[in-house]
Amino acid sequence: MGNSHEKRTWNVSFETKCQGMNLNIQDKYHAISFPIYQTATFSHTGLGESSGFDYTRQSNPTRQQLEAILARLENGRGALAFSSGMAAIAVLFEIFKPGDHVIVDADLYGGSVRIFDKVCRKNGMSFTTADLSTENVEKYITGDTKAVYLETPTNPMMHVTDIEKLSKITKEKGILLIVDNTFLSPYFQNPLDLGADIVVHSGTKYIGGHHDTIGGFLVVNDEELEEKLRYLSNTIGAAMAPFDSWLMLRGIRTLAVRMERAEKNAGAIAEFLNKSPYVKKVLYPGLPDHPGHGIMKKQARGFGAMISFEVRSAEHVRSILKNAELFYFAESLGGTETLITYPLTQTHAEVPEELREKNGINDRLLRLSVGIEGEEDLIKELDRLLKLAEEETR
Numbered sequence: 591m592g593n594s595h596e597k598r599t600w601n602v603s604f605e606t607k608c609q610g611m612n613l614n615i616q617d618k619y620h621a622i623s624f625p626i627y628q629t630a631t632f633s634h635t636g637l638g639e640s641s642g643f644d645y646t647r648q649s650n651p652t653r654q655q656l657e658a659i660l661a662r663l664e665n666g667r668g669a670l671a672f673s674s675g676m677a678a679i680a681v682l683f684e685i686f687k688p689g690d691h692v693i694v695d696a697d698l699y700g701g702s703v704r705i706f707d708k709v710c711r712k713n714g715m716s717f718t719t720a721d722l723s724t725e726n727v728e729k730y731i732t733g734d735t736k737a738v739y740l741e742t743p744t745n746p747m748m749h750v751t752d753i754e755k756l757s758k759i760t761k762e763k764g765i766l767l768i769v770d771n772t773f774l775s776p777y778f779q780n781p782l783d784l785g786a787d788i789v790v791h792s793g794t795k796y797i798g799g800h801h802d803t804i805g806g807f808l809v810v811n812d813e814e815l816e817e818k819l820r821y822l823s824n825t826i827g828a829a830m831a832p833f834d835s836w837l838m839l840r841g842i843r844t845l846a847v848r849m850e851r852a853e854k855n856a857g858a859i860a861e862f863l864n865k866s867p868y869v870k871k872v873l874y875p876g877l878p879d880h881p882g883h884g885i886m887k888k889q890a891r892g893f894g895a896m897i898s899f900e901v902r903s904a905e906h907v908r909s910i911l912k913n914a915e916l917f918y919f920a921e922s923l924g925g926t927e928t929l930i931t932y933p934l935t936q937t938h939a940e941v942p943e944e945l946r947e948k949n950g951i952n953d954r955l956l957r958l959s960v961g962i963e964g965e966e967d968l969i970k971e972l973d974r975l976l977k978l979a980e981e982e983t984r
């Protein structure tokens with residue numbers, strides 16, 4: 591194996607790209623597992639000479655390897671790795687200046703709402719919140735509008751936005767389209783291919799995939815934008831550490847098979863919940879009657895493994911969370927084990943109450959991040975919990 595296989599490996603399947611073959615241009619000993627360059631700094635052989643690496647805040651071989659793979663997985667020109675999803679978003683929003691206006695989707699990760707409200711506004715930016723899955727964004731665009739920011743499907747209400755349709759408008763108006771692709775991972779959806787300008791990921795979720803580390807990514811196609819973001823990342827000091835980069839590389843190796851399995855489990859669970867007399871509503875875009883089902887079929891290769899569902903009462907919620915044995919009551923998502931989350935008090939506690947009510951994040955809503963366990967086990971456990979909740983609250 592030489593070092594000049596770049597072109598030959600570009601047109602391979604997603605599963606193959608996950609293995610990172612022939613990207614390994616750094617390791618002179620041909621290690622199969624890319625080494626962790628656990629170093630803060632790099633020495634020089636003389637004045638004006640550099641191995642290509644000077645200081646790890648700026649760049650590091652392990653992180654660079656990870657960024658190269660992630661760019662490939664998202665069909666982007668370049669990717670940047672950060673210490674968390676929020677660090678990625680924080681650095682991204684430094685490209686804006688006081689007076690700039692951004693249109694954001696009404697249903698977003700709570701931490702994103704918080705940074706826009708508490709940090710970006712303080713820095714002189716303004717925001718308009720809209721339901722991008724149904725509303726026409728054009729009426730909100732002003733002379734100061736610089737970007738539209740969304741997740742699809744959304745967290746936790748599973749609204750689906752047509753990325754390609756929206757990108758036609760943002761391109762015409764000369765503004766950026768930013769898509770947080772955390773929920774589907776690059777395995778199921780590639781927003782850049784649909785016309786988005788910037789992809790955001792919380793690598794903590796599916797990309798890392800094991801609930802064992804925190805990380806985030808930005809992926810772009812534009813060289814100038816990439817350079818600007820690299821400059822900001824180095825200046826702010828938000829880049830991913832070498833060991834975390836290695837954990838992400840390791841997680842990515844099984845990304846395709848994990849996503850495949852988790853989605854299969856999620857489909858079966860959504861169907862089960864949909865039939866349960868104890869469940870009032872199931873939000874999963876894989877169900878044929880979900881309003882976003884058709885758009886998802888067009889723009890994504892799968893429906894993901896996140897399910898929100900509404901039970902009969904807050905007492906039912908309490909019982910389910912107390913009695914769950916086969917999956918964990920915890921925030922986060924995207925790991926191999928199933929998690930159950932209560933958006934009202936966990937992921938979306940930061941969202942202003944008025945917006946939460948409007949979005950339907952009520953005291954009966956639960957969210958499942960379906961893992962890769964045995965399908966039958968998960969369904970049996972849900973069946974037990976729903977019946978027990980009914981008994982306990984009778």
Ligand SMILES: *Cc1c(COP(=O)(O)O)cnc(C)c1O
Nearest residue numbers: 674675676699770772792794805
């Ligand atoms: C978790 C999450 C984030 C934030 O990422 P961290 O890694 O927790 O900082 C952003 N967007 C979405 C959709 C998330 O689920």
